[in-house]
Amino acid sequence: MGLYERYLTHRIGRYDADGPDHVALVITERDLLEEDAYETLTDFFEWAFEYASRVTVYVSVLDAAAVPTLRSDLETVETPRESAVRGPDDRTPADAPIQIGIGLGGKHEFTSAVRTLAAGVDEGDLEPADIDDESVEEHLIFPSEPDLVIKTGAERLSDFMIWQSVYSELYFTDVNWRDFRRRDFLRAVREFRNRSRRFGE
Numbered sequence: 348m349g350l351y352e353r354y355l356t357h358r359i360g361r362y363d364a365d366g367p368d369h370v371a372l373v374i375t376e377r378d379l380l381e382e383d384a385y386e387t388l389t390d391f392f393e394w395a396f397e398y399a400s401r402v403t404v405y406v407s408v409l410d411a412a413a414v415p416t417l418r419s420d421l422e423t424v425e426t427p428r429e430s431a432v433r434g435p436d437d438r439t440p441a442d443a444p445i446q447i448g449i450g451l452g453g454k455h456e457f458t459s460a461v462r463t464l465a466a467g468v469d470e471g472d473l474e475p476a477d478i479d480d481e482s483v484e485e486h487l488i489f490p491s492e493p494d495l496v497i498k499t500g501a502e503r504l505s506d507f508m509i510w511q512s513v514y515s516e517l518y519f520t521d522v523n524w525r526d527f528r529r530r531d532f533l534r535a536v537r538e539f540r541n542r543s544r545r546f547g548e
Contacts, residue, residue: 349530355533358537364540364541366536367494368399369402369492369494370395370493371403371496372403372496373499373505374404375406375407376407378499378525379406384525388424389425393427396444403446403491404448406421406447417449418434432449433448437488438488440489452505452506455506456487457509483510493511494515494516495536496512496518499520499522499527518538520535
């Protein structure tokens with residue numbers, strides 16, 4: 348660990364606030380075309396689990412035809428914990444410390460949950476009055492809410508976990524994925540611990 352990274356780690360440890368237990372990362376399919384992109388992802392998991400117990404990665408995809416190849420490549424990435432790679436056609440929520448979504452937009456995910464609930468009402472298994480926040484969350488592909496969402500490359504949030512991230516802390520960095528290093532992750536954690544979370548209050 349370099350001197351600056353040791354300094355950042357020391358600064359993070361001085362804050363009284365807890366670190367993020369669930370970290371989410373937003374990257375694009377183009378990011379994964381860069382040299383050493385998958386090695387950086389492997390490193391990211393290692394960095395994140397120094398603080399978190401769950402990591403979610405969302406790969407924003409413009410070309411749907413790229414999903415099968417991306418999925419195949421991501422399933423071979425070495426991870427320090429059990430992982431689950433989800434594509435747009437997956438419907439059943441998975442519970443693993445590492446969740447990777449490819450081209451699975453938040454609008455699509457939310458719409459799918461609503462359709463499932465509507466089918467339950469239509470079949471007489473569910474009363475409309477019984478549908479609440481928890482009902483919706485139970486039918487999301489990624490039901491867990493991230494504490495910290497990191498977006499590389501630009502200050503734009505993709506269509507990702509729009510239900511789950513409503514109270515998340517968002518961290519945007521202009522550092523592109525190909526240049527993302529441990530120090531950049533530590534800066535995000537430092538910023539997270541320096542903020543006062545209000546959860547909508």
